Amino acid sequence: MGRRAAGDGTGAGRREVVAVTITRRPPRSGVAVAALSAATGAAALGVVSAPAGAVAAVGVLLVGGGTLAGSRRALGWGAVSLVAATLLAGGVSGAGPGPLLVGGLSAALSWDLGEHAVGLGDQLGRETDVIRNLATHAAGSISVGAVAAAVAFGVYAAAAGGQPVVALVFLLVGAIALVSALR
Amino acid sequence: MSGRSTRAGGNGGATRDGRSSTDDAANGRNVPDGLPPQLRPKGIVPTGRWAGMAGLALIPVALGVLLRHPPLVLAGAVGVAFAAYARGDTAPDPELTLERELSEPAPDPGDEVTVTLRVRNDGDRVLPDLRIVDGVPAALATEGSARLGTALRPGRTATLRYTLTAVRGAHEFDPVHVVARNPSGSRERDARVAAGGATTLRCTPELEASTSLPLRGLTTVYSGRVPTDVGGAGLEFHSTREYRHGDPAKRVNWARYARTGELSTLQFREERAATVVVCVDARRGSYLAPDDESANAVERGVEAASQAVPALLDGGDRVGVAAFGPGDCLLEPGVGDDHAARVRDLLATHPALAPTPSDERFLPTSWLRRFRRWLPADAQVIFCTPLTDDYAATVARRLDAYGHAVTVISPDPTADDTPGRRLARVERANRVSGLRSAGLRVLEWGDEPLATELERAAARWSR
Structure with a gap:
């Protein structure tokens, strides 16, 4: 083995020490998943309502940029923009259940996936291998969202035929009460 | 994570913080900067990432009622579902076995060592979000990266592999920082787990x-190679006597x-051994x-030693050998191969001479008293010091005054890119010339190898 001891008398004193600092940035794959989720929602909303699409596009930019830069605040505003776009599409343009479900889902998912990526960046940095972690988390969140959307749509399709909105609302408030009572 | 050191300079000598600023990197922070380790949360911590979700979900519901547009209620339902997901999720309780392996537990300086850390999930539940x-x-x-983000099924093993560059010292690995989250990420458990195998x-x-x-x-009374002013047997002419x-x-x-017909005797300089x-x-x-790339003055002092x-x-x-610093590091003078091996081990691995400073309290005056009794x-005394404060010069001068001939080897840690650093450099130069005028030998060690500097200085020094 080559002895590169500091005390070899020739290169004495100056030893190269390369400091490894963690780049506290979210992993690129995480950024991509969050931005993709936001873009899907924006596309679905943009098809039914132009103003909602515009607001959602701002949301996509904020989600993508915020996640890339590791800023939870920008990411949060992005998710809020997506929620606002969903409200806009439903309230002003009278969009149907499909686009609204996709919009709400994409807002929740882009916050979840983006925040997860930012957290990974904080704790592990960009160089670290986090693919399994990211994939598992994304799979969990997406399936929860998909099941929730499917159940909600099923209940809506079954109940909204003759029932007033109020019945649906009571159903939801009941669900919220149940969730809060759960520990 | 490296033996980085701060620059010399600033006010009245040098910046006092010698600790590497990157060692936070080893702690995997999930809390704001600046929080001391004892205040960091341990155990189960709510992450708060889903806070307010249920409230937010009510907005589309309310709007749906006001505008009599039922589909809006559906968007709210998705939010409620996520709130329920986060709420109902239990905190993970990882049972992990960690095993560390070094490709070479006793490398030479500069060698690259591959570290392999194996993490096994011994519990019977899936760990969906594990950060190590x-x-x-x-x-x-x-x-x-010495980090890993993964998901582990029961009984499975994940492997983290990275490379270290060895530097002098006995380096103890800290416990592994493990953060496990539940699938929704609403709660996490923060733990330190000691790894088995090489530490x-x-x-x-x-x-x-x-x-x-x-x-x-x-010198001592034993013969050696230090020329003395005593006449006797030797090589170099000293005097004659009757x-x-x-x-x-x-x-x-x-x-x-x-x-002349008179008998007289030649005397030579006696050569004796020193302690x-x-x-x-x-x-x-x-x-x-x-600067950040250079070895710090303690490293260079150890190198000179x-x-x-x-x-x-x-x-x-x-x-x-002795260390003027916290931690008892005193090795009685001795000779022989065994002693050389002891010196080598002490210089390499004694915690008092570690490449990064320790946090122990240190009282220089009581150290000096103890050292004088021991000496x-x-x-x-060969004193390796950067001379960045007055007390180091005082120690040298005091030891010299007590009759221990002192030679100072002073690695120069000063820079000259700011006024403060230039001031520190001038102050150090003043200390050096002060010591020289007090009759001590001072070897200023700049960028050249030590041998070159010694050669130059030795030509100047009289016996």
């Missing part, structure tokens, strides 16, 4: 005598006898370097 940060010793630089990296440089250090005239009965015939000054204690200034404030000691031992001198009366 290995406790890399503060002085070691890593290549590749220490020992890097002991060879002692290599590159140059002989000229010693001062304080013949005394019993003087060896070959030392009689025959030339003078032929000229030398090499003392390295390893106080917190001495971990200084001119590890070059001086073998040369002295080869010359038959008794050599001891053999006929011992010379």
